[in-house]
Amino acid sequence: MAISTGSKVIRTAVFISGTGSNLKSLIKFSKLKISPISINLIVSNNTKSKGLKYANIFKIKKKIFTFKNKTDEKKILVELKKNKIDLICLAGFMKILSKTFIKNFKGRILNIHPSLLPKFKGLNTHERAINKKEKYSGCTVHFVNSKLDSGKIILQKKVKIKKSDTPKTLAKRILSQEHRLYPKAILKVFNL
């Protein structure tokens, strides 16, 4: 599973659509000595993503694409190449990437998903886990392949579901675990 880095820093793009709290935690991680990655590009499909503010705060280049058609995907690929991006981390990114796009970055796209995959792929994971009376939910970091939320699992963290949990309270507890899990998964991918 490990990707070899030699000793060079892995130039990384983070794709977001919303708040960007995982982006923030990845940026903080990237600044640590133990981190194999640097974050060189933030990509969003949404001009209103709150997370875009981190581009200004941390002085990271940002690009917005609609992801609506193949031409757009080609433009993104050009931008990634221009910035010498080696790794893509999807973090709350709400668009599905095409097979062609994924092929171009084979084995070099990671995603974080707020459930214990293979359970609850797709949307509304917390609501579904609570309705199914699951005892645990959690989060998963996995490689991205052409099937939604189905690539090889890198790491998971279990979170207990409380009787009193609502989707919102559970989402909050899981999100704080996501912030720890993503950096750990990156270290694992690079055998560190």
Ligand code: GRF
């Ligand atoms: C996270 O729960 C992530 O797992 C899911 O969307 C949420 C994004 O949160 N895919 P944030 O934008 O990183 O704060």
